[in-house]
Amino acid sequence: MCDVVIVGAGLAGAVSARKLAEMQKKVLVLEKRDTIAGNAYDCLDENGVRIHVYGPHIFHTNHQGVYEFLCRFCNMVPYEHRVLGRIDSKLVPIPFNFQSLEILLPEKADDLKQRLLTAFPNTSKISILTLLDHSDKELKKLGEFIFEKVFVHYTAKQWGIPISEVDTSVINRVPVVLGYDDRYFQDTYQCMPENGYTELIREMLNHPNITVELSCDATKRLCVNESNQILFDGNTWEKPVIYTGAIDELFSYRYGSLPYRSLRFSFESFEQDYFQAAAVVNYPNEEDFTRITEFKHFTGLRPEGSTTIVKEYPLMYDKTNPEADIPYYPIDQLENKKLYRRYLEDVECCSQLYLCGRLAEYRYYNMDAVVESALRLVEKIKKG
Structure with missing residues (x-):
C-alpha cells in the first residue's frame, strides 16, 4: 500500500x-x-578513515535552495577541493593556472601570463579549445602544450576513445584558469x-x-x-x-x-599520516590509472599514523564482468x-x-x- x-x-x-x-x-x-x-555510499574502513567506496564525491553548488535543503539533514562543513596533476614528474595545480605555468614553463611564464591577461581581460577562466583556436601563435602553442599534457591522454584513458571522438562538452568541464585560484570549483557553496x-x-x-x-x-x-x-x-x-x-x-x-564507462577501484592503506599533498592527484599520462584519492584530506575523521588511498582504473562497462558491472558515466x-x-x-x-x-x-x-x-x-x- x-x-x-x-x-x-x-x-x-x-x-x-x-x-x-x-x-x-x-x-x-x-x-x-x-x-x-x-x-x-561512504563508511569507515579498518583504519577509521571515512572512504568513498565508489569514488570521491565532492559537493559544490551555486544554488542556495539546494544547499539549504541538504542542510536540513546534516551539518555541512566547508571544504574547498584542490587537485594536483603529475606532469613531467612535477605536481602542478589542476585546472591549469598561472602557478602550473610557472612550474612547467618557467622561462616563458611571465610573457605568457601577460599575453593571456591582454587577450582575455576581465576573464577568470577559458576553455582549452579557445586557446587552441587563438590567433596569437604563442597562446596557440601554449594551448597545444596544455592540451597534450593535461587533456589528451587523461581523456583517452577515462573514455577509452581518442580525444577527437569525445564531445567538446566533456573537454570543457575542466577550464584553464587565468590567475592563481587553485580551487577545483569556484561555486558559492563548497562543503x-x-x-x-x-x-x-x-x-x-x-x-x-x-x-x-x-x-x-x-x-x-x-x-x-x-x-x-x-x-x-x-x-x-x-x-x-x-x-x-x-x-x-x-x-x-x-x-x-x-x-557506459565503469571504474575499477584499488584501495591501499599505509601506516603514515599522509600519502600525498592533496585529496586528489591526477595522473594524465604514463600510468594506467587516472587519479589517486586520499580520503583524509576530506572533512571527517583523521586518525594519526594511518591513511587510505584509492586508485581509479577506467574501463568499459560490462554487466557480465564483476570488475566492470557498475555503470558510472554515460x-x-x-x-x-x-x-x-x-x-x-x-x-x-x-x-x-x-x-x-x-x-x-x-x-x-x-x-x-x-x-x-x-x-x-x-x-x-x-x-x-
Missing part, C-alpha cells in the same frame, strides 16, 4: 522520497544493493556532510511515510510491458514511479544496451543519444513513469544538479 514507488536509494531517490513523504504520500523505495546512498553522505541520506529517508527495501532488485518486481504499461508485482500500476536506474535495464534492453556520443531517445519515446508513453538521475537520464550530473532535478520532478508530480 503506497502512493509512489521509487527505484534507487541514492541521492535522486532519497530527495524525491523525502519531498513526497512531506506531501503526505506513502513512498516505497526499492534498492538493489544492501546499502543506501547509491554511489555516494561536505560532516558525518558522510550515507548518514545524510539515512536522515533524509528517516520519515514515517517512507519504507525502504534493501537487497531488492526492482526489475524483478517492476517492468514495462510491450504495450508500455507499468506492471508492479504482476499487476498494472497506475500510480507514479520514479526510476533512477539504467533506463535500458528497465525496458529489458529491448533496443540494445546503452554504453558516453556522450551521437549514436548513444539516438539509442537513448528510442527508450525515452517509450517512457513518454507511460504517463506515470518519471526519470531522475545520471543513469535514468543518460547524462552527466553533478551532485547539486541531481538534487535540483529531483526537487523539480516532485513539483511536476505534485501538479499532476
Whole structure:
C-alpha cells in the first residue's frame, strides 16, 4: 500500500522520497544493493578513515535552495577541493593556472601570463579549445602544450576513445584558469556532510511515510510491458514511479544496451599520516590509472599514523564482468543519444513513469544538479 514507488536509494531517490513523504504520500523505495546512498555510499574502513567506496564525491553548488535543503539533514562543513596533476614528474595545480605555468614553463611564464591577461581581460577562466583556436601563435602553442599534457591522454584513458571522438562538452568541464585560484570549483557553496553522505541520506529517508527495501532488485518486481504499461508485482500500476536506474535495464534492453564507462577501484592503506599533498592527484599520462584519492584530506575523521588511498582504473562497462558491472558515466556520443531517445519515446508513453538521475537520464550530473532535478520532478508530480 503506497502512493509512489521509487527505484534507487541514492541521492535522486532519497530527495524525491523525502519531498513526497512531506506531501503526505506513502513512498516505497526499492534498492538493489544492501546499502543506501547509491554511489555516494561512504563508511569507515579498518583504519577509521571515512572512504568513498565508489569514488570521491565532492559537493559544490551555486544554488542556495539546494544547499539549504541538504542542510536540513546534516551539518555541512566547508571544504574547498584542490587537485594536483603529475606532469613531467612535477605536481602542478589542476585546472591549469598561472602557478602550473610557472612550474612547467618557467622561462616563458611571465610573457605568457601577460599575453593571456591582454587577450582575455576581465576573464577568470577559458576553455582549452579557445586557446587552441587563438590567433596569437604563442597562446596557440601554449594551448597545444596544455592540451597534450593535461587533456589528451587523461581523456583517452577515462573514455577509452581518442580525444577527437569525445564531445567538446566533456573537454570543457575542466577550464584553464587565468590567475592563481587553485580551487577545483569556484561555486558559492563548497562543503561536505560532516558525518558522510550515507548518514545524510539515512536522515533524509528517516520519515514515517517512507519504507525502504534493501537487497531488492526492482526489475524483478517492476517492468514495462510491450504495450508500455507499468506492471508492479504482476499487476498494472497506475500510480507514479520514479526510476533512477539504467533506463535500458528497465525496458529489458529491448533496443540494445546503452554504453557506459565503469571504474575499477584499488584501495591501499599505509601506516603514515599522509600519502600525498592533496585529496586528489591526477595522473594524465604514463600510468594506467587516472587519479589517486586520499580520503583524509576530506572533512571527517583523521586518525594519526594511518591513511587510505584509492586508485581509479577506467574501463568499459560490462554487466557480465564483476570488475566492470557498475555503470558510472554515460558516453556522450551521437549514436548513444539516438539509442537513448528510442527508450525515452517509450517512457513518454507511460504517463506515470518519471526519470531522475545520471543513469535514468543518460547524462552527466553533478551532485547539486541531481538534487535540483529531483526537487523539480516532485513539483511536476505534485501538479499532476
